[in-house]
Amino acid sequence: xxxxxxxxxxxxxxxxxxxxxxxxxxxxxxxxxxxxxxxxxxxxxxxxxxxxxxxxxxxxxxxxxxxxxxxxxxxxxxxxxxxxxxxxxxxxxxxxxxxxxxxxxxxxxxxxxxxxxxxxxxxxxxxxxxxxxxxxxxxxxxxxxxxxxxxxxxxxxxxxxxxxxxxxxxxxxxxxxxxxxxxxxxxxxxxxxxxxxxxxxxxxxxxxxxxxxxxxxxxxxxxxxxxxxxxxxxxxxxxxxxxxxxxxx
Amino acid sequence: xxxxxxxxxxxxxxxxxxxxxxxxxxxxxxxxxxxxxxxxxxxxxxxxxxxxxxxxxxxxxxxxxxxxxxxxxxxxxxxxxxxxxxxxxxxxxxxxxxxxxxxxxxxxxxxxxxxxxxxxxxxxxxxxxxxxxxxxxxxxxxxxxxxxxxxxxxxxxxxxxxxxxxxxxxxxxxxxxxxxxxxxxxxxxxxxxxxxxxxxxxxxxxxxxxxxxxxxxxxxxxxxxxxxxxxxxxxxxxxxxxxxxxxxxxxxxxxxxxxxxxxxxxxxxxxxxxxxxxxxxxxxxxxxxxxxxxxxxxxxxxxxxxxxx
Ligand SMILES: Cc1cc2nc3c(=O)[nH]c(=O)nc-3n(C[C@H](O)[C@H](O)[C@H](O)COP(=O)(O)OP(=O)(O)OC[C@H]3O[C@@H](n4cnc5c(N)ncnc54)[C@H](O)[C@@H]3O)c2cc1C
Ligand SMILES: Nc1ncnc2c1ncn2[C@@H]1O[C@H](COP(=O)(O)O)[C@@H](O)[C@H]1O
Numbered sequence: 098x099x100x101x102x103x104x105x106x107x108x109x110x111x112x113x114x115x116x117x118x119x120x121x122x123x124x125x126x127x128x129x130x131x132x133x134x135x136x137x138x139x140x141x142x143x144x145x146x147x148x149x150x151x152x153x154x155x156x157x158x159x160x161x162x163x164x165x166x167x168x169x170x171x172x173x174x175x176x177x178x179x180x181x182x183x184x185x186x187x188x189x190x191x192x193x194x195x196x197x198x199x200x201x202x203x204x205x206x207x208x209x210x211x212x213x214x215x216x217x218x219x220x221x222x223x224x225x226x227x228x229x230x231x232x233x234x235x236x237x238x239x240x241x242x243x244x245x246x247x248x249x250x251x252x253x254x255x256x257x258x259x260x261x262x263x264x265x266x267x268x269x270x271x272x273x274x275x276x277x278x279x280x281x282x283x284x285x286x287x288x289x290x291x292x293x294x295x296x297x298x299x300x301x302x303x304x305x306x307x308x309x310x311x312x313x314x315x316x317x318x319x320x321x322x323x324x325x326x327x328x329x330x331x332x333x334x335x336x337x338x339x340x341x342x343x344x345x346x
Numbered sequence: 347x348x349x350x351x352x353x354x355x356x357x358x359x360x361x362x363x364x365x366x367x368x369x370x371x372x373x374x375x376x377x378x379x380x381x382x383x384x385x386x387x388x389x390x391x392x393x394x395x396x397x398x399x400x401x402x403x404x405x406x407x408x409x410x411x412x413x414x415x416x417x418x419x420x421x422x423x424x425x426x427x428x429x430x431x432x433x434x435x436x437x438x439x440x441x442x443x444x445x446x447x448x449x450x451x452x453x454x455x456x457x458x459x460x461x462x463x464x465x466x467x468x469x470x471x472x473x474x475x476x477x478x479x480x481x482x483x484x485x486x487x488x489x490x491x492x493x494x495x496x497x498x499x500x501x502x503x504x505x506x507x508x509x510x511x512x513x514x515x516x517x518x519x520x521x522x523x524x525x526x527x528x529x530x531x532x533x534x535x536x537x538x539x540x541x542x543x544x545x546x547x548x549x550x551x552x553x554x555x556x557x558x559x560x561x562x563x564x565x566x567x568x569x570x571x572x573x574x575x576x577x578x579x580x581x582x583x584x585x586x587x588x589x590x591x592x593x594x595x596x597x598x599x600x601x602x603x604x605x606x607x608x609x610x611x612x613x614x615x616x617x618x619x620x621x622x623x624x625x626x627x628x629x630x631x632x633x634x635x636x637x638x639x640x641x642x643x644x645x646x647x648x649x650x651x652x653x654x655x
Contacts, residue, residue: 191446227450230415254439261527276577
């Protein structure tokens, strides 16, 4: 079966970003960019399905400007077979990304679409579920285990109370959680090979999707800063402070 | 203006997260109804009817909704929500699973995990692991919103007398089914609503050592949490993870033990009232947000702390 994986270019998870002083935007000057960690897990899962003989082809798709081709190439180096970039400018909100992905799904007819559960820049946690609704596909979100079970997909999900397992008809959507797998590192030969793999570029017009935003970012600001407190000498002082100063115990 | 609040529950009782969502709905200033979708969930509806400030409780009681399968529940919410200006739900894993489907069905954006209501169409929400607070304005006529529960004090659970109305609509998409669940049972308070939380990280070394936290949690009536590293290593289950991609907590007292303080962990606990860190590395970043820091080996400090409480 064909597997489509959605990958997003985001600020590297080690970077602590700041709002610009004038509140107009997040300062992304000279910041290290990377594939969203949850998308990396998604690519790994798709490649493992291919190695297990379940997936026949893995297609990595990204919505963004030219720079996101770098993340598509990363996915190709990790083992995806070919790439698709949907060329857009600026921030594209999840509903629009989901509509663009829906158009790609219509073209490619994958049996499985794997996305990250959350992009670590916008912290939206929406796109996979929205794609599920638009494509009328069932979804296994926050997945920690995925298995093909006959003509169904069995997904174990990380939920507030623990774990939930569901059976989904195919085609289906999966969004990855942290425990699904541990992504591999791309080897140098595979990075070289990835440069030669097919990468098609579409515009939203090609796909017949309007990219008009429903949300506008009015401003950004830093969160309330916490001041570092004091170091206590020992456990006795800690208990005393909690009882008599903070009065929380 | 009218707002539909989605109830978070387990078919037998209403979860407090619902009350946080009601509080956010009140900040919008609209008339509030609550939707309870579940199976044999009459007791939940009764509870919801007592919440102060609620006009009507709508109950969709059907096997199709028993396990909150998003494919089914989203169809119901989109249908019922068509008559409201706002649809608001707590940012629990259930509602995070369902609400974006609702938004897409209604062709509107979702505004995730709001922390403040500025006006009927403008909201604040944390982005980049809480390192930036964005103010966003929606141009949609209908707003689909999830609420960061720690940012809104729970509405009173008592004092209301809403009418309860049964809904007959049954939406079974027929494309997904429930297989089973592993639910952690514990006598301790829930992590997201406990007033004291004590969390362990990689420094705990193994799951067995979390017993050192249990004695203290017993004395303080605390819930026990963990860092991602502790969950990944298999010390404790995933439902204990606190952070950007786990649970968000804001107790009166948060005690971080053997946790370095990565931004992703801080994102889940830095709004706690008082933070205590116990770490043997005096340069650990967790000390930058701690009100009280104790540089010590946790294996010495924890038994002594339990004894002195
Ligand atoms: C996409 C993504 C999402 C993430 N989401 C989350 C999340 O939601 N929550 C989260 O927590 N993390 C999350 N992380 C992981 C995060 O980046 C850190 O890796 C993690 O928080 C580290 O956990 P830790 O502090 O327990 O481990 P470490 O960073 O290894 O720190 C262990 C600490 O224990 C101390 N220690 C060791 N032994 C002792 C001892 N005997 N006594 C006292 N102190 C001791 C050490 O000095 C050290 O400071 C995420 C990462 C990514 C990439
Ligand atoms: N611009 C994008 N291009 C490709 N995939 C995306 C994009 N935005 C979001 N996604 C996918 O949707 C997931 C969840 O993102 P979000 O809903 O923004 O939190 C990501 O992990 C990606 O798999």
